[in-house]
Amino acid sequence: MWLVLCETQDVAAQWAYLGLLARGVEPLELITSTNLAQAVCWEHRLGNDGVLTTVTLADGRHISSSDVHGALNRLLTAPSALLPLARPSEKAYASQELVSFFLSWLYSLPGPVLNRPTPQGLSGQWRHLSEWVWLSAKAGLPVSPYVVSADAGSGYAPVQMSLAPPDAPVRTVLLVGNQVVGDSIPEAIAEGCRRLGQLANTALLGIDFAANPEGYWTFTSATPLPDLRQGGEVVLDAMAAKLTGG
């Protein structure tokens, strides 16, 4: 079985679910944060022989990690229907416990996971733009200087020094493993995106560029949680291949 794990309102994930089903990625279970929030039973076992997790959902589905071959993981937070009922003094602790639990469960999922969780994000590592800028330069992508300041003169906000002119058209590149998806991507940019994915250790990335009229692309931002619909049929093919080892 394969899983699509997502927030309940994540229409891009639901679009991907239908697209993956149409490509024969079956059995495929769509599990939303609402489903997980109402899970009846969690059983997460760790030991020297490995990790085994079984979750029983309120709709009767049993998801056992031993049956999982891969997942598209777009969860942002650890859902719980009971958390709002916790005592105020215990809410922050309980919330942290749930996030930590979900991190362990998602990390233990077998097979390809787009994206595997990290302590800095359940669906892949979230980074400050300063770090993306730094990594992008290391990956060989063109990028403008970026300033971070704690100075009152900056309004205590990062000063973005023309990473992109306000009216510059945005070009989005989606990276799935080593495959770059997008329209008319210059080869040097495609290669830089692949290197960025490796440096960021993130299999699924959305990378935005500003393109000037002369066709010069400049990096502006990256996210482990892109709107997959921007990649159309091609990104569905790429994800299906990645998830099934094709």
Place this chain on the structure above:
Amino acid sequence: MVLLCGIPSESPLAMVAAQLRRLGVPHVFFNQRHVARTDMWFTVSRGHVTGRLNLDGRTYRLEDFRGVYTRLMDDRALPEMRDEPEDSEKSRHSHALHDTLMQWCEVTPARVVNRTAPMGSNSSKPYQAQLIRKHGFSIPETLITNDPELVRQFLSRHQQLIYKSISGIRSIVETLDESALARLGHIRWCPTQFQEYIPGKNLRVHTIDSRVFATAVVSNVTDYRYAHLQKGGETELSATELSEQLVQRCLRLSQGLGLSFAGIDLKVTPDERVYCLEVNPSPAFSYYESNTGQPIAEAVARFLSGHWV
């Protein structure tokens, strides 16, 4: 130049500062109590990171810092900030300053003990346990569940269980006794972590770059860190030596987790099996050094200075 971040009187920071002074290594404090008199900015340009740090009227080039030791506390809990409204000028400056510092720590080429991202593994103990297992250590059999019946079955298999927090929030490790069993129904609210009790000797191993300091811990309570809080609780610490094989395994684990400095909690069973319970990415080593005389602060200071002086 070495940058020490936190509150200068805090024991680990103070001990490292004393060693830097002794070694003649220039260093300055990013003193959290002085946030109102501190400013900072940096630029990332073509992959190079440059910037300035203004401390109490003096300006330092960020690129001159070769080592950074962070022992930061939550700035909202600082005495100077406790009564400040979240949106006050002072609060906004403090948050921006700490955020700028943390962002810089992730991209500076300096030796940072430790960067934020790798420290995150300790935010989820079962996640970290999976990383530990990949580095060849045994880990205790663990069950995280919201089903009391599964816990009872787990208990009958292992006879003795402990329970503890899943997250990095510090909690006292407790034995699952009759009184805890009576409250087992509470776990229906939130999955809770239970582990087989591992008998044996406690070892705390501090790794700093390629150096290793092992401390044997003998205690009469389940969680020796809190022995002083329990009636009759006693703990004795003594320096000890590890086999070369175990030394190398500890170093590989720290390196694999991306930690220049780590506190590794081991348990060695009577049949000499080595379990790793946890890796602390920001170890409060002063407790161990004060009780054993092991030169941990000196090793940290030498590492931060960029060479083994």
